[in-house]
Amino acid sequence: MGKIKVGILGSTGSVGQRYVNMLRDHPWFEVAALSASEASVGKKYREAAKWVLDKEMPEGMAEMRIVRATPTEIKGAGAELVFSALPSEVAKRTEMDMAEAGLFVVADTSAHRMDPDVPLVIPEVNFGHLDAIEAQRKKLGGFIVTGPNCTTIGLAVSLKPVQAEFGLRRVLVSTMQALSGAGFFGVPSMAIIDNLIPYIKNEEEKVASELLKILGSFRGGHFENASMKVGASCHRVCVLDGHTEAVFLETEKAATPDEVARCMADFASEPQRLRLPSAPERPIIVRDEPDRPQPRLDRLSGAPERAKGMATVVGRIRRESALDNGIKYVLLSHNTIRGAAGNAILIAECLKAKGII
Template sequence: MARLKAALLGATGIAGQQFLPFLSEHPDFDLVVLAASARSAGKLYKDASKWYQDSYMPEEYAKMTVISMDEALDKADFDVLFCALPSEIAAEWEPKFAEKGVTVFSDAGCFRKEKDVPVMIPEINYEHIQLLDIQRKNRGWKGGIVKNPNCTTVAAAMALGPLRKYGIKRVFLSSMQAVSGAGYDGVPSMMITDNVVPYISGEEEKVEFENLKILGKLDNAKGEVELLPAVFSASCHRVHALYGHLEALFVEFEQEVDIEEVKASIKNFTSKPQELNLPTAPKIPIYLTEDPYRPQTRLDRNAGEPVRCRGMAATVGRVRYDHDEKSRIKLITLAHNSIRGAAGNLVLTAELAKADGLI
C-alpha cells in the first residue's frame, strides 16, 4: 500500500525534532514537508534547526528546504499533518488545514476539551479514533483534528487502562515531572538545580480532565465521549530529571480487588496496536516490575521493544494494597514524556487511524 504524504508543522523546534526519528523511513508516512515560522522558511533544515536530540539528524531531512506555514497551507498537497506548535498558535492553524482536507495529529493542548475531538492513547482508548467521522460530519470537514494528551496524563492512563474493569471510583495522583516537559528554555537551571518545584501552571487541571476523557466510553449516539464517572485529583511537581514523568497513584475501586489479579491485568495487558502490529507499537505496552526500587526515571524511561519503540512502553511497580483496604491500591507509574508522551504516541495514533481507514 502506498505511503501517505505527511507534513510537520513547527519542525525546527525541540518538539518538532522529536518526530523525525519516528518518521524516518516510516512504512506508512512519507514526510515531504517541513514547515516552520517565516524566519526559518527558505533555509535548509540543518541550517534552520538547532539540533537538540541525542540521535543524529536523519539525513533525508537535513537537506530539505523549510517552508512557511502559509506556503504549507496554500499547497496542502499532503494527507497528514503532525503539529508541534505551541497551543495558542496551533489553535489558529489546525482548523485551517482540517478545512482543506488534511487530517491533523497534534501535540498542542488546544481543542482537547471539544466533544468531537479525540484525545488518544491508542492502547487505552483506540475506539475513540472513530470520533473523527463524527467530527467531520459535525464540521463539514474532509480532514480533521486528533489530539495527544498532556504528557503527564499518559503515564497515569497507561497504568489505569487495564484496571477500568474493576470500576475506578477515585484516583489521587502525585507527579514527579522531568524538566524537558517544559521545553528547552522552560525551567531555569537556577530554579531546578538542587530543588523540586511544587507547582506547574495549568497541569493539574489538564491531567484530571484528560484522564477522565481517555478512560471514558465513546457514545456513538451522542457523538461524544462519556467521561469516566470517577473523582480524579492531581498534584504536579517539577523535579531535576531530564526525561521521564514518574507518578504515584492512589486508586479506589467500587469493589474489593485481588492484588495478584490486578498485577496480572497490568502485566498481561495488550491492545489493538499490538494486535495490528503497528510500526510504533511496543510488543509489551506496560512492564510490571516487582522490584520495590523500580521504576526509576533514569533506568526505565526508555522501556519498549523493538529498538524503534524504545520509550513507548510504560513501567508500573510497587503495586500494593493501601493498608488493609482491599478496595484501594497504590502504585508507581513511569512513561517517557517526550516519546510516549509526545511524538511517539502521536505517530502511533496516526498509524491506528490509517489502519482503521480514517485517513
C-alpha cells in the same frame, strides 16, 4: 503502495525533534514538510533546529527547508497529514485552518483536546473514540485528532486494565515531571539545578479533565466522561526525559497487588492485535524490583526497536490501607515519546489501519 506524505508543525522543538527522529525510515509515512516559526522559515532544518537527541539528525531531513505553518505551504509540499507540535496559543487557529483545508491533523497540543467533536486518543486505551472523526470530516473536509498531555498518558494506560477488571472509584496522583516536558526554553537551568518546582501551570486541571474523557465512552455521537474522582499534584524535577508518577487508587471491587500486577502485565489492545509498527509488544511493563522504575534506567522501555519509549513502566504495586480497596504504585512514561510524538504516530498508524486515511 506509496508512503503517505506527512508534515511536522513545530518540527524544531522538543517534541518536533522526536517526530523527525521517529519518522526516519517509517514503513508507512514519509516526511514531506518541516515547519517552524517565522524566524526559521527558509532555513535548512539543520540550521534551524538546535538538535539535542543522541541519535544523529536524519540526513535527508537535515537538508530540507523549513516552510510556513499554512495549509498552502504544507499542501504545496505534498503532505496530506500533519503532526502538530505547535505552542498551544498558535495551534488553535492553525490546526483548524489545516483541517478546513482538508488536511488530517494529529495534534499533541491542548488547543482542541476538549472540543466536543474531537477525539482525545491513546490507541491502547480508547481506540473506539476514533469513530468521532467521521462527523468532523463531513463538517470540515479534514479532521483533528488529539493526543493527551504527557502527564495523562502513562497514567491512563496504567489505569485502563484496572478500570476494566475492578472498576475505579478514586484516582490520586503526585507527579515528578521531566524538563523536556516544558519545551527547550521552558525552565531556566538556574531555576531547576539543585531544586524542584512544585507548580506547573494548568497541569493538574488537564490531568483530571483529560483522564475522564479518555476513560469515558463515545456513544451516539457524544463523549461521556468516566465517573471516578481524580485529584493531581504536579511538580517539575531536574530530570531530562521521563515523567514519574506516584498513583493512589480506590477500586470498586477489592483487588490484591498481585491481581493488579497481573492485569497490567497481561494488558494488550487494538494496536498490539493489529501489529502496528510503533505499538509496543506490551503497553505496560511491570517491574518487581523495589527501586524501579527510574527515569535513567527505564524511560526507553518497549520493544521492538521502533517502540522504544512507548511502554509505561509500573513498579512498587502495593496496598494502601488509608483508602478503601486501596492500591498504590509508581509509573514512568517517556514524555516526548509516549507522551507526545510516539503516541501521535501510533494514532496515525491506527487511522491507516482502519482505512480512514
